[in-house]
Amino acid sequence: MDETQHFCLRWNNYQSSITSAFENLRDDEDFVDVTLACEGRSIKAHRVVLSACSPYFRDLLKVSKPCR
Numbered sequence: 806m807d808e809t810q811h812f813c814l815r816w817n818n819y820q821s822s823i824t825s826a827f828e829n830l831r832d833d834e835d836f837v838d839v840t841l842a843c844e845g846r847s848i849k850a851h852r853v854v855l856s857a858c859s860p861y862f863r864d865l866l867k868v869s870k871p872c873r
Contacts, residue, residue, distance in 0.1 A: 827854070839866070 816822070830836065830851060837849040855862035 830854070 839852045841848045
């Protein structure tokens with residue numbers, strides 16, 4: 806008879822770890838994959854972060870393919 810096992814994972818200091826991880830992503834620019842440009846200025850960004858934080862960007866980035 807198969808027994809189902811359940812596990813509970815805990816991540817201590819989750820909030821501060823995630824905050825630090827996003828700060829590192831912003832500062833390092835290692836994985837930026839989109840550039841926002843307007844009126845001669847530009848900002849490098851992460852598609853996944855924009856999509857997670859904005860329904861507008863989520864819809865826009867779904868239909869636009871990344872440049873290569």
